[in-house]
Amino acid sequence: MQHSQNSTLIRTEKLEKTYPLGQTVLKALDEITLAVRQGEFVGLVGPSGSGKTTLLNIIGALDAPTGGTVSVLGNDIASLSHKEAARLRNAHIGFIFQTFNLLPVYTVYENIEFPLLLQGLDASRRKLLVKETLEWVGLADRADSRPSQLSGGQSQRVAIARAIVKKPELVLADEPTANLDAANSHHIMKTMAQLNRELKTTFVFATHDDKVIKYLRRKITLVDGRVSKDEELPPGEVNDASP
């Protein structure tokens, strides 16, 4: 990796993403230029169809841009092969999804352990990291439960644990509170803000949920695939912490 401490983690230059739509072309992202530094707690905010998830997918090397450049942790996403993109995600990026996306046949413990298995860590190291992460998210007592036995809030905490267990530099969360009630949303956001403070993990959210926005320290507003506003949020009751 070519980035360093406090360096820019994500940089996009005139990033474009278009999709063929019948005879026409749909422009999902239109000349997006932005930079996210290490340790930021930033949200991509905007209405549905504004390009939040598309941008998040490209940053996460799940998709490729059709124009411009995007560099994540020093890697030019457009030029990565499938294998290199998978390696980047495995080693450096954690994902949190709106629908949790837990592996249904695995226990909570096994779900959290999964990214570590992919990294090839030995069993004792995996056990240590999983236990530590379970305690972090407050689910040590549910290690043997299956996802079907968990509430929405618990499921999302497992998803967070799975995203952060490998201690990635970057966590991408797509509408992480969309399926949660207010209490659980706050709990989840608090957990992530705490992880951001303690581990210096960079969080990028795609959201239009006010409960999430309250916790952000930087808000990038997208409208019709373009950045309409990029603002640092003043410290408040819940986001008052320096990375």
Next chain:
Amino acid sequence: MLLLKLALRNILNAGLRTWLNVVALSFAFVAIIFLRGFYEGLYDQVERATVDALYGGGQYWHSSYDPYDPLSLDDAHGLVPQTLQRLVAAQEATPILIRKGAIYPEGRYRSILIKGIEPGQRLLSLPSALLRGSAGVIPALVGSRMARSAGLKEGDVLTVQWRDVHGTFDARDVTIVAVFRTTVQEIDNEQIWIPLEELERLARLPGEATLVVLGRSSARVDAPSGWDFKNLDFLLQDLHSLVRMKSIGGSIMYMLLLFLAMLAIFDTQILSIWRRKKEIGTLMAMGMTRTMVIGLFTLEGGFHSVLAAAVGALYGIPLIAYVAKTGFELPGAADSFGIAMGEKLFPIYSGPLIVGTTILVCVVTTVVSYLPARKIARLKPTDALRGRLS
């Protein structure tokens, strides 16, 4: 190693869905091995019976003898050469003379072969000793099929007609001294056995034979001039062809079983990929490559066969061990199978058969699992995460 571990974990954790497939596949395993063992036992039994009753350790044929051409029998005879006579004297070979003839059971003409054999021979399992010492009558043996079809029984007197070496028709009465049971149709159908000496006398062919059968453990000598040695490979080739044909019939049966089992696996894989699209997307998001995901799904399918082999072994091994030990009774209709079958068949379940079948089923299952999994190679992670198949 990681994929193996994950695949095993996935299918074990999938519960009932896995076990239903595993049990169905295990039935296919056991049925295929059972059927193949049945055929192996059948062919082994047939070959042994035929060699014991007819072929011995090979045969010396008179050069004019062609078993497929009855007309050749007119000329297919000759004095038993010295080298072969020595083997006959040492009870290491036995001569057989074959002539065309006819009988008239119930007043109907019926073309047969008259075979002459030494009553004292012990090389073939034919009960020729029953042809000994009946003064004034010509004793004859017939097989049970021949007896049944011609309406003959022990004690019957039968008129047999033949042509001697000069082409003159002649006829004598023979007495059926025994009806023997045999599984080998080649010594039974459309033929009667009389003492060699009698046939030589009736046909005016003293000291002659059509073929000389070598004992199974006798050393082969070079074929004398005018005679050809036919080894077991040659003699059994028709039987082997027949066995191959029967095997193809049997193979169709177990291919059908295998096909049904594979259809279940294929169906499971298709459903699995369809149902687990989001999971595939999540696996990719966590850093699995498409190749790894394809490998994972293929191994999951392949593991069904490994588990099925284990489950099949639980009930299949006691079952086939019991059947191999006790054999099973064949129905009367089995007699018309076209080859020598005993009343009881003992299947043979050899190690190579079981291991070979297991490997075959595992490989086929893995290939069948791979085919639908290839679809993942075209799947975009973003589409998979949205639950779409691109």
